[in-house]
Amino acid sequence: MQMLDGLNGAQKAAAGHLEGPMMVVAGAGSGKTRVLTHRIAHLIDQGVDPFSILSLTFTNKAAREMKDRIGRIVGGAEARNIWMGTFHSVFARILRIESERINYPSNFTIYDTQDSRSVIKDVIKGLGLDDKLYKPNSIHGRISGAKNNLIGAADYARNPDIIGEDQQAGRPRIAEIYAGYDARLQRSGAMDFDDLLFKTNVLLRDFPDLLHKYQQKFAFILVDEYQDTNFAQYMIIRQLGAARENVCVVGDDAQSIYSFRGANIQNILNFQRDYPDCVVYKLEQNYRSTKNIVEAANTVIAKNQDQIQKDVWTGNDDGEKIDVHRALSDNDEGSFVADAILTTRSRAQAESKEFAILYRTNAQSRAFEEQLRKRNVPYRIYGGLSFYQRKEIKDLIAYFRLVANPTDDEGFKRVVNYPARGIGKTTMDRMTVAAAQHECALWDVLRDPMRKPNDLKGAAWGKLQDFGTMIEGFATQLNTASAFDIGHHIAQHTGLLRELHKDKTPEGVARYENVEELLAGMKEFSEQEDPANPDAVRTLADFLIDVALLTDADQDDGDDNKVSLMTIHAAKGLEFPYVYIVGLEENLFPSQMALNTREELEEERRLFYVALTRAERKATLSYALTRYRWGQLMQNEPSRFIEEVDEQYLNLPVVDARRSEPFDFNSARSSFYKPMPSAKKSGTPPRPGMRKVSDAGASSAAQVETQGTGDRAGQIEAGVEVKHARFGKGKVLKLEGDPPNVKATVFFPSAGQKQLLLKFAKLEIL
DNA sequence: TGGAATGATGTTTTT
DNA sequence: CATCATTCCA
Numbered sequence: 154m155q156m157l158d159g160l161n162g163a164q165k166a167a168a169g170h171l172e173g174p175m176m177v178v179a180g181a182g183s184g185k186t187r188v189l190t191h192r193i194a195h196l197i198d199q200g201v202d203p204f205s206i207l208s209l210t211f212t213n214k215a216a217r218e219m220k221d222r223i224g225r226i227v228g229g230a231e232a233r234n235i236w237m238g239t240f241h242s243v244f245a246r247i248l249r250i251e252s253e254r255i256n257y258p259s260n261f262t263i264y265d266t267q268d269s270r271s272v273i274k275d276v277i278k279g280l281g282l283d284d285k286l287y288k289p290n291s292i293h294g295r296i297s298g299a300k301n302n303l304i305g306a307a308d309y310a311r312n313p314d315i316i317g318e319d320q321q322a323g324r325p326r327i328a329e330i331y332a333g334y335d336a337r338l339q340r341s342g343a344m345d346f347d348d349l350l351f352k353t354n355v356l357l358r359d360f361p362d363l364l365h366k367y368q369q370k371f372a373f374i375l376v377d378e379y380q381d382t383n384f385a386q387y388m389i390i391r392q393l394g395a396a397r398e399n400v401c402v403v404g405d406d407a408q409s410i411y412s413f414r415g416a417n418i419q420n421i422l423n424f425q426r427d428y429p430d431c432v433v434y435k436l437e438q439n440y441r442s443t444k445n446i447v448e449a450a451n452t453v454i455a456k457n458q459d460q461i462q463k464d465v466w467t468g469n470d471d472g473e474k475i476d477v478h479r480a481l482s483d484n485d486e487g488s489f490v491a492d493a494i495l496t497t498r499s500r501a502q503a504e505s506k507e508f509a510i511l512y513r514t515n516a517q518s519r520a521f522e523e524q525l526r527k528r529n530v531p532y533r534i535y536g537g538l539s540f541y542q543r544k545e546i547k548d549l550i551a552y553f554r555l556v557a558n559p560t561d562d563e564g565f566k567r568v569v570n571y572p573a574r575g576i577g578k579t580t581m582d583r584m585t586v587a588a589a590q591h592e593c594a595l596w597d598v599l600r601d602p603m604r605k606p607n608d609l610k611g612a613a614w615g616k617l618q619d620f621g622t623m624i625e626g627f628a629t630q631l632n633t634a635s636a637f638d639i640g641h642h643i644a645q646h647t648g649l650l651r652e653l654h655k656d657k658t659p660e661g662v663a664r665y666e667n668v669e670e671l672l673a674g675m676k677e678f679s680e681q682e683d684p685a686n687p688d689a690v691r692t693l694a695d696f697l698i699d700v701a702l703l704t705d706a707d708q709d710d711g712d713d714n715k716v717s718l719m720t721i722h723a724a725k726g727l728e729f730p731y732v733y734i735v736g737l738e739e740n741l742f743p744s745q746m747a748l749n750t751r752e753e754l755e756e757e758r759r760l761f762y763v764a765l766t767r768a769e770r771k772a773t774l775s776y777a778l779t780r781y782r783w784g785q786l787m788q789n790e791p792s793r794f795i796e797e798v799d800e801q802y803l804n805l806p807v808v809d810a811r812r813s814e815p816f817d818f819n820s821a822r823s824s825f826y827k828p829m830p831s832a833k834k835s836g837t838p839p840r841p842g843m844r845k846v847s848d849a850g851a852s853s854a855a856q857v858e859t860q861g862t863g864d865r866a867g868q869i870e871a872g873v874e875v876k877h878a879r880f881g882k883g884k885v886l887k888l889e890g891d892p893p894n895v896k897a898t899v900f901f902p903s904a905g906q907k908q909l910l911l912k913f914a915k916l917e918i919l
Numbered sequence: 920t921g922g923a924a925t926g927a928t929g930t931t932t933t934t
Numbered sequence: 935c936a937t938c939a940t941t942c943c944a
Contacts, residue, residue: 212934241934266933290929346934413932514931536933570920577920702934722932744931760932783930784935 174428180465181766182441263701300347301415379404383415443472487520560594732768738789
């Protein structure tokens with residue numbers, strides 16, 4: 154049993170489990186990845202064919218790391234053959250093989266969120282609906298939610314509950330948009346992210362021979378981060394696992410943080426119901442963090458109602474208490490953290506890569522970025538706009554997509570006139586109309602003389618034909634050339650490289666270099682072999698599947714010694730010796746959007762739990778009293794989560810947030826800390842975070858001039874003298890409306906009477 | 920047709 | 935404040 158050496162009792166039992174359903178409930182830092190890797194290694198050691206093991210992870214990076222680790226135990230050749238990846242990437246691959254069953258080309262395009270939104274926008278316009286009411290963003294969310302619950306467009310339209318909800322919301326025609334959107338995707342030979350799961354389910358549901366085939370193929374199934382699977386994913390597992398029941402899921406309900414994406418903790422409970430024989434293993438010993446951190450995290454998560462009882466403990470040292478720091482502003486917070494990293498780095502002889510700064514929203518990264526740069530501390534930001542989202546990269550990839558699948562309308566629109574080749578808006582409008590008329594892709598209009606719009610004149614039509622011929626020319630090498638060869642050829646012959654080269658500004662040069670980097674990545678890709686198909690050339694179409702599902706976190710960080718900046722969501726599964734959890738303010742963390750129900754708040758709390766348990770040696774919490782948001786200065790109260798940590802684990806700030814002026818934690822707290830309504834949204838929830846005028850006193854709060862956000866409307870009232878950037882001094886006559894849409898009528902001697910929305914007008918109180 | 924200037928609009932988290 | 939989209943002008 155050497156495969157199981159070095160594991161503790163519980164880990165060994167779980168990793169040694171051979172056949173039959175099993176579930177591992179694993180506390181943070183308890184070595185669940187170790188269990189997974191050792192179990193797979195053990196299976197292979199016992200003679201299981203790696204090709205018959207399906208292992209699903211949450212990120213590509215996790216898959217890669219796990220493969221590496223298994224490779225180190227059983228050898229790379231074996232490890233390479235495991236079907237290991239994210240749900241999306243594994244099933245995209247399978248969909249490609251089986252695509253003709255559902256009337257898709259095997260080179261179907263995977264639309265990203267932007268593409269989806271753009272299609273939805275078009276459909277809304279096409280139906281003559283108001284995009285103020287039917288906001289593409291939220292419609293997309295609605296459709297995505299439906300797909301994640303395996304509700305197709307037709308089901309959606311005939312589901313009385315859903316239709317009722319939509320009518321209630323005054324948006325009865327979402328079902329039509331959904332249908333139109335799906336039709337457009339089909340026409341373009343495209344799938345969105347959710348389709349990768351949805352269509353896989355269709356495949357397994359409608360084609361018993363396929364279901365049988367994959368049930369036989371995947372004799373062993375393992376799922377990591379099971380608490381974050383949604384219904385569509387749950388059903389795939391259930392279907393594939395039904396024949397042999399060799400299903401192993403690993404997860405921690407306390408770390409479920411993706412319910413906004415349809416993840417459902419219920420899946421853990423369902424699992425036990427579906428497989429009554431399932432053996433449950435609990436991993437409760439934490440090897441990662443100090444006793445202080447583990448116990449602090451425990452006290453916080455204990456406040457959640459929904460949870461599986463667990464007793465996470467550690468044999469590690471007590472370690473240092475958790476520092477809490479109060480900053481005056483977001484920039485101040487940035488310099489505090491940067492300074493603290495500098496100090497710790499020299500005092501504890503730590504390296505930059507041992508530090509992480511974790512925040513709730515990507516937008517918070519800036520202050521830290523600036524301050525770290527100032528101090529020459531190397532850092533890397535994860536998330537935000539990734540490499541693959543940059544314009545120049547997306548442009549080139551759009552060409553690739555079009556070559557692989559010319560009916561990809563979004564790709565077509567993106568590059569038909571870039572670099573400029575005189576195909577303008579009017580021309581494209583006419584093309585679009587023709588495509589809608591014939592219910593076909595733009596490309597089909599282009600290549601079928603019967604569909605040529607009458608109003609397209611010779612010159613414009615000629616240019617379009619040239620474009621089409623060029624794309625077709627590239628396509629001839631699609632299946633023979635390597636991804637790199639054809640990619641390089643395309644970059645050159647479309648004039649894209651030349652276009653970028655013209656720009657000599659630093660940004661322009663960077664763009665050129667980015668494209669070079671993409672091509673270098675393609676070269677590397679082309680040289681690796683595909684385990685499922687070792688002799689085949691790795692084509693552009695192969696590359697596209699990978700690239701569509703790659704995220705920023707997947708870019709290899711090499712052995713870079715840098716401070717990591719990322720959202721807490723992105724930090725899931727990672728660990729760092731020193732962790733700074735920043736922006737711990739009411740309305741930011743917990744997010745303002747998550748204060749409506751107990752369930753939402755509990756998810757925020759789990760998020761905080763995840764953040765805290767990333768830390769190995771030392772955690773630091775910080776919050777800022779003021780922060781720019783939407784370009785406006787906002788005042789904040791410290792997050793309730795700080796208070797939820799038992800005080801014995803904390804080093805409160807030197808200026809004690811709980812005792813001293815100007816900030817009295819307790820009294821501030823009691824004034825706004827309201828019990829949570831347990832369900833249902835209640836119109837506009839009472840706004841927490843408002844400081845009572847009486848305890849503002851003459852101290853810090855007053856010097857932060859209100860910038861006239863609705864939130865601060867309490868201070869602006871009738872009779873007050875104010876100053877406006879453009880109109881100068883004036884006097885408030887009256888206020889009306891509810892926050893955040895308070896409207897003020899103000900008389901300005903210089904400009905007369907004006908009506909201003911406090912949200913927008915920057916009024917300074919005099 | 921293309922580019923620059925101006926105005927609306929939006930921030931949670933991600934495959 | 936930033937990005938995006940639309941509009942306006944050459």
